[in-house]
Amino acid sequence: xxxxxxxxxxxxxxxxxxxxxxxxxxxxxxxxxxxxxxxxxxxxxxxxxxxxxxxxxxxxxxxxxxxxxxxxxxxxxxxxxxxxxxxxxxxxxxxxxxxxxxxxxxxxxxxx
Ligand code: AMP
Ligand code: ZN
Numbered sequence: 774x775x776x777x778x779x780x781x782x783x784x785x786x787x788x789x790x791x792x793x794x795x796x797x798x799x800x801x802x803x804x805x806x807x808x809x810x811x812x813x814x815x816x817x818x819x820x821x822x823x824x825x826x827x828x829x830x831x832x833x834x835x836x837x838x839x840x841x842x843x844x845x846x847x848x849x850x851x852x853x854x855x856x857x858x859x860x861x862x863x864x865x866x867x868x869x870x871x872x873x874x875x876x877x878x879x880x881x882x883x884x885x
Contacts, residue, residue, distance in 0.1 A: 797813060807877050820868045857870070
C-alpha cells in the first residue's frame with residue numbers, strides 16, 4: 774500500500790524517532806506546530822479513528838500508555854495536548870491513524 778506512515782513505520786522513509794516498540798512508532802513531526810510536536814502511530818495500518826473496532830482498539834490503550842510515559846520522560850508537566858484529526862474537514866492529511874502530541878507553549882481552545 775502506498776501509505777507514507779506505513780513507509781515510515783517500516784523504516785523505508787527516515788524519521789526522527791522518539792520511541793519504538795513492536796506495535797507503535799513515535800517520531801517528531803516534520804512541520805512542528807509547537808516547541809514539542811511528535812506523532813504516535815500504530816505500525817499496522819488503520820486509516821483513522823473512524824476505523825477503530827473491538828478487534829483493533831487495544832492499540833489505542835497502548836498508545837495512551839506510551840504517551841503518559843513519554844510525558845513524564847520528556848517533562849511535559851506544564852501540559853500537553855493529544856489530537857487526532859479524522860477526515861478531510863478535520864484536516865487529516867495522512868490517512869494512517871496518528872496522534873499528535875503538542876507541548877511547550879500555551880495552546881488555544883477551542884481549536885480553529
Ligand atoms: P494530519 O494533518 O493531522 O493528518 O497530520 C499529519 C502530520 O504529518 C502533519 O503534522 C505533517 O507535518 C506530518 N508529516 C508529514 N510528512 C511527515 C514526515 N515525512 N515526517 C514527519 N512528519 C510528517
Ligand atoms: Zn499506513
